[in-house]
Structures are given as structure tokens and as C-alpha cells.
Amino acid sequence: MSWEPITPRFDELIHMPTRLRITAALATATDMEFNALEEALQxxxxxxxxxxxxxxxxxxxxxxxxxxxxxxxxxxxxLTTAGRRAYLGHIKALKELIGSDEYR
Structure with a gap:
């Protein structure tokens, strides 16, 4: 499997606040137990x-x-590999929207 760079891509499915919080939490770990995720996100x-x-x-x-x-x-x-790439691409697109080196 070859490594491909993350492409900035605004993802409306991830952008919904609850789903963005879920993917952000999952991006920090290999996996999370459902109840721990529920508690972390309140x-x-x-x-x-x-x-x-x-x-x-x-x-x-x-x-x-x-x-x-x-x-x-x-x-x-x-997160699946596709999910991690979609999340990282979405974050990269948000950073481009902001347009500031402070957030890169």
C-alpha cells in the first residue's frame, strides 16, 4: 500500500458538529469503547x-x-482508513478556509 498525501476536502458529512466531535475524538486513539466515547463527548x-x-x-x-x-x-x-483520511482532509480544508499560518 502506497502512502498518499492528505488532500484538503471539505466534508459535509463530518462537518456536522456532533460527527466532527466524534471523528476528532477517534482520531486521537486507535479505538475507543462506546461508553468512554459517550462520556468524553457528554x-x-x-x-x-x-x-x-x-x-x-x-x-x-x-x-x-x-x-x-x-x-x-x-x-x-x-476510524477506518477512509474515515481518518476524510477527517484529516476536512481539517486541512478548514485550515485553508481560515487562511492563517497560525493554524497550520
């Missing part, structure tokens, strides 16, 4: 689930149910 379970479904359908996020020794399986959330 949003409801239903809102997080709904926005994750949009990101999953776009191919930007992957959900992984992992069994636990006790209790119910837990859901882990991560």
Missing part, C-alpha cells in the same frame, strides 16, 4: 448511536463488539 446514547450509524454507513467508522469475561459484550469504535 452526549446521549441515542444521539451517539445515530451519528455513529451515519459514519458507519459512509465507511468512516467501524464498530467492533468484543465479548467480556462477564456481562454483555462491549462495543469499540474506531
Amino acid at each position: 452526549i446521549s446514547t441515542s444521539l451517539l448511536s445515530k451519528q455513529l450509524r451515519v459514519l458507519v454507513d459512509a465507511g468512516y467508522v467501524k464498530l467492533d463488539k468484543r465479548p467480556q469475561r462477564t456481562g454483555r459484550p462491549r462495543t469499540w469504535v474506531s
